[in-house]
Amino acid sequence: MITAFATDKPFDHLELYRKFLEAETDCTGTVVLHHGRVKRPGKQVADFSTVELKALTTDVDGRLSEIAEKAKQQFDLNQVLVVHRLGLIGSCDSVLLAIVSGVTRDRCFAACSFIVDEVKKEEFIELIEHP
Secondary structure, eight states, X not given: OEEEEEESSOOOHHHHHHHHHHTOOTTXXXXXXXXXXXXXXXXXXXXXXXXXXXXXXXXXXXXXXXXXXXXXXXXXXXEEEEEEEOEEEOTTOEEEEEEEEESSHXXXXXXXXXXXXXXXXXXXXXEEEEO
């Protein structure tokens, strides 16, 4: 199963993880989770006031789904969840959640890393730090 979406609302990463686990079966040996948060100092503005995550396309959900599907196929995963924040957010706020499950840890670690790297290319979501 693949779930991927963007939201302008804060998300509860623990609740999403719990629901993810509820959908698992006994063929899963590993679950890997990446919980990305806004950190200081910023990339462009060391002491920013807020970070804006701006959609560069009208189909952010579709782009996230494409990345999730590619990871599922390439790494032979059981399940993938990708959630990305949009809008104005502050330091320490959750920005990206990627959870994958599969038979072995090597596939899952590689898949989670792949997903994060693809999203961080900023091809469809731009990160702007405001002073």
